[in-house]
Amino acid sequence: MDKVAASRTAGQFLYPALDPYDQRMLNVGDGHRIYVEQCGNPEGVPVIVLHGGPGGGCSPAMRRYFDPAHYRVILFDQRGCGRSRPHASVEANTTWHLVRDIEQIRETLGIENWLVFGGSWGATLGLVYAQSHPDRVVHLILRGVFLMTKAELDWFYGGGAGSFWPDVWARFAEMVPADERGDLIGAYHRRLFSGDLMQETRFARSWANWENTLASISNDGPAGESPAEYARAFARLENHYFVNGGFLEEDGAILKRAGVLAEVPGTIVQGRYDMICPPVSAWKLHEAWPASRFAIVPRAGHALSEPGISAQLVRTTNALRHNLSPLGEGRGARA
Template identity: 65%
Template sequence: MNKTAGHISAESQLYPSSEPFDRRTLDVGDGHQIYVEQCGRRDGIPVIVVHGGPGGGCSPIMRRFFNPEKYRVILFDQRGCGRSRPFASVEHNTTWHLVADMEKIRKTLEIDTWSVFGGSWGATLSLVYAQTHPDRTDKLFLRGVFLARKAELDWFYGGGAGKYWPELWERFVHLVPEGERHDLMGAYHRRLFGDDREAQSEFAMTWAVWENALASMGNNGTPYQVPQNYALAFSRLESHYFVNGAFLDEGQILRDMHKIHHIPATIVQGRYDMICPPTSAWELAKGWNNANLTMIPAAGHALSEPGVMRALVDATNAWTNDARWVYL
């Protein structure tokens, strides 16, 4: 591993970058075309990577958590974001559409069962997919757990996290008239889907910057700007999902855990995650005998946190040693 100033760099813990052996656009109906790619070993252990957001899109670094000589890695951009089209669209775009899209990918690629790897919203969708298709899910790799409950949304968009970052919270709140500040998610949603394009852009950027600034401990609250197109898809899709409670019943994921208790899981959680506090990961793992929860000290929410990276790579490596994969 490469070392810089006596410290192991984060990305040096990952596998080398590799190019996909397959890229395609898949028609999933309802006017949506989703981007799908495959990399690694064509006959390897199949794993689908579920990105966060909603609206974040997949990125090349997500390929690098898996040994390319062992894994067949499938990445996709969920409806409305990344290279999927129509861009930033919320029409026919719900959790259940995305679960159906994942199943269509599996069937199209002629995969019997696969592992599911997801963080943040990707963990939410991974869990809902597994609970819907437990017979198609071999293993879950989860990071930065978000269970899409009202208390979690209230924490991040109702002032909880803002108590730790008051200067950033003020930037997020100040765009909204005082009479609407009792429901900031609703106020942002109205502007993000309003007719005023200038306001739409301003609210999209502010929403995205608020989350980005709190993602990593290394950011230390730095409000980095993000590309405008990314901000638009990310903010519109998150707002759409969150004002609708992620299209789930309150507490549904924990309620339905009996459906997947037999599935092995690795849960990696940053101890100082400001976006998805550790209590959700702890509640998820409690009573799940096949789950292993690792709390990473001095780590936040982001996939790029060095301790989180190391734990996830260790977990994917360990899974290749399972008896069912000895042929590899």
């Protein structure tokens, strides 16, 4: 299957495109209104999709990882990004605000418990949510695990990943003076929040380009420039969270609290050649979480759009159809 997956596009493994049957703006307080949509079967197994970034926003392709006849798929744009407003705002925007928003969505939609599906930062948020509300999660599906640790940030913004991509890294690092390159997250923070829109946009595009270039194993050069509005929200929000250590109580907090997930089954899908979130974090999580299943995808990087990643994720959601009731009752078996 892996050789077959590698020779096909991600879209060939997904369900056909579909439109939402419900779209709304939900007032979550603090001046924020978030975009929420539902698609698939209104009576099906509820699944909440958590996008990456922070600041990435949802895309129509994210609806297609689930059998629409079986799943009630809920997507939302997290605070400050996508169709949520105010755009690119970091005010009242922390991990704990987002956990509270997820609970408000669940309560507003009248859902008792649900499947949680997230990749990259979405995996981080999914883990924090599940550790905060384990009784609400019937199964976690995580892709490209990111545990929001200093070691992971140092890898990606301190030269580790740059040793594999020295030309792209040089363009990213040389945006700031040499004496500031010892802390690129901080150096970019000062410019992303300078109040000068042109400077913020220029550095936002550089920030987004560095990450987007390394996202897929198929990339072999700099990614194209992101649209200004998207890049500014993505970079400002991501940088805001990273400067603040994800607003977690201590470094390594997610792994230290893995025991809370003892009764929550999960599936971890990880690309072998993930340059953004190296597989060691996913493996450490799996070792600390006995209720998890670990699926490594050969010849795959970080992106959701990797063919092998998409194939494994759809395989997982299809397998869970046999273990989860339409009412979301009980715990799901391992896929």
